[in-house]
Amino acid sequence: MRKNIVAGNWKMNLSENEAIQLAKEVAEIKVSNAEVIIFPPAIFIPTISKLGLDIKIGAQNFYPKSNGAFTGEISINQLKEAGISYVIVGHSERRTILKEDNEFLKEKVNAALELGIHVIFCCGEELAIREKGTENEFVKNQLVESIFHLNADQLKNVTIAYEPIWAIGTGLTASKEQAEGMHLFIRETFASQYSQELANGISILYGGSCNPTNAKELFACPNVDGGLIGGAALKSADFSSIASSF
Ligand code: PGA
Numbered sequence: 081m082r083k084n085i086v087a088g089n090w091k092m093n094l095s096e097n098e099a100i101q102l103a104k105e106v107a108e109i110k111v112s113n114a115e116v117i118i119f120p121p122a123i124f125i126p127t128i129s130k131l132g133l134d135i136k137i138g139a140q141n142f143y144p145k146s147n148g149a150f151t152g153e154i155s156i157n158q159l160k161e162a163g164i165s166y167v168i169v170g171h172s173e174r175r176t177i178l179k180e181d182n183e184f185l186k187e188k189v190n191a192a193l194e195l196g197i198h199v200i201f202c203c204g205e206e207l208a209i210r211e212k213g214t215e216n217e218f219v220k221n222q223l224v225e226s227i228f229h230l231n232a233d234q235l236k237n238v239t240i241a242y243e244p245i246w247a248i249g250t251g252l253t254a255s256k257e258q259a260e261g262m263h264l265f266i267r268e269t270f271a272s273q274y275s276q277e278l279a280n281g282i283s284i285l286y287g288g289s290c291n292p293t294n295a296k297e298l299f300a301c302p303n304v305d306g307g308l309i310g311g312a313a314l315k316s317a318d319f320s321s322i323a324s325s326f
Contacts, residue, residue, distance in 0.1 A: 084114035088313030105316035107133035129163030138166030144191035182225035207246035247288025263303035295325035
């Protein structure tokens, strides 16, 4: 029914040679029950794309205008020309470090979908919010303000990634109960906003210190459809073991 996905977010890591090598190794990962996607640093996308590997390539970021006076930015049109078919929107590092807010993320979602680029939309709460017990409302608001203006047809090109900020790059993983609890809440929220059928078709990935040791139990949760992987995506053996965890 819905797709399993394992996506590797390489962030601002690797030299060109290392990126080429890793892309080649990841392209050798053959799993029949999941889509594998890599998100290299933008500067390496054309080179990796021209290798013609059997792998889906995405962009970690873009500016939501097709062209113009936006010094230093890269448009989704330019990235599409370079060979991407996916993009990450709403990653917590861009929300917190680069100050991207829900309104701007909505613009990015729209710009990507307009060009037929599949959006992996990240949501997730920081530790203080979980400690207060308001994580569901917080995540719902992120969806309301950046995603829920879309129609059912547009949502076919959207995947959600739940990434609790306290688990990203910290070695602290959400327990399977915490992950499943939030994923179920997100799916129910889609069901009440749209329909149960649409909610059942949306892939919801988990992100935050996912590794070869914990991937199996996380992916076994009924509402966890894969992972957005940071640190463990930089080693092909680890990434391969995660991709084989369904
Ligand atoms: P991590 O990063 O796996 O290193 O925690 C996940 C992410 O930021 O997408």
